[in-house]
Amino acid sequence: MPSAAERTRTLVQSTCxxxxxxxxxxxxxxASAALPAELLAPEARSxxxxxxxxxxxxxxxxxxxxxxxxxxxxxxxxxxxTDVAPVSVPNRIRGRAWLSGWLTSVPGxxxxxxIMLRLEVGESSVDDLWGAESVEADDFARAEPDPxxxxxxxxxxxxxxxxxxxxxxxxxxxxxRRPRCARDRAVPLSLDRFGLRVRFTTAxxxxxxxxxxxxxxxxxxxxxxDIAGLRQAMHALFDAAED
Numbered sequence: 001m002p003s004a005a006e007r008t009r010t011l012v013q014s015t016c017x018x019x020x021x022x023x024x025x026x027x028x029x030x031a032s033a034a035l036p037a038e039l040l041a042p043e044a045r046s047x048x049x050x051x052x053x054x055x056x057x058x059x060x061x062x063x064x065x066x067x068x069x070x071x072x073x074x075x076x077x078x079x080x081x082t083d084v085a086p087v088s089v090p091n092r093i094r095g096r097a098w099l100s101g102w103l104t105s106v107p108g109x110x111x112x113x114x115i116m117l118r119l120e121v122g123e124s125s126v127d128d129l130w131g132a133e134s135v136e137a138d139d140f141a142r143a144e145p146d147p148x149x150x151x152x153x154x155x156x157x158x159x160x161x162x163x164x165x166x167x168x169x170x171x172x173x174x175x176x177r178r179p180r181c182a183r184d185r186a187v188p189l190s191l192d193r194f195g196l197r198v199r200f201t202t203a204x205x206x207x208x209x210x211x212x213x214x215x216x217x218x219x220x221x222x223x224x225x226d227i228a229g230l231r232q233a234m235h236a237l238f239d240a241a242e243d
Contacts, residue, residue, distance in 0.1 A: 095128025
């Protein structure tokens with residue numbers, strides 16, 4: 001199971017959406033929430049060697065103006081990330097993470113019209129498919145993102161589009177929980193080096209009750225480190241479902 005720090009680091013270094021919240025940006029305790037989200041969404045983000053998060057904004061962004069005007073003052077800010085499943089499933093939000101800390105501008109310009117800001121992370125938290133946990137700054141700095149994160153969206157979409165029958169066949173491993181209706185669905189929801197999570201939806205054909213969804217986690221025999229290892233792990237998983 002990935003640690004809370006690893007899951008948070010993975011979200012930061014993924015392509016999921018992010019918005020920077022700066023209380024009192026234009027006056028009022030929650031003023032930043034009143035601004036259009038796109039004005040506070042960084043165009044790029046990365047993590048430095050000490051766990052600081054670097055964010056790239058247009059030079060005229062409200063976030064850049066706030067960091068510049070703060071100068072030597074500590075400007076509190078929160079980076080909020082929202083992870084949405086890349087395939088169509090009920091309840092598509094897979095998780096959120098919040099990194100709070102202090103924002104400063106980085107001298108120089110990354111490219112014309114762009115400014116880099118530095119978020120010194122004080123504390124973090126994540127609320128995702130694994131549960132809600134807090135993350136210490138040192139743990140976040142030491143954590144590594146999941147090695148499959150750059151390919152996860154593409155891999156899930158491929159599994160769903162080209163291997164849907166095999167994914168659904170994984171229900172044979174569920175015992176009494178196995179969906180049995182022909183209208184039941186199985187959609188690959190998330191993928192990491194430890195395993196695959198599938199969302200099964202049990203359909204009620206009589207229209208008297210709402211469809212019921214539940215997630216099942218299929219662990220790999222050992223963590224994978226690359227696409228080649230993932231391919232072997234998936235073959236083993238599908239073969240087990242056929243036995």
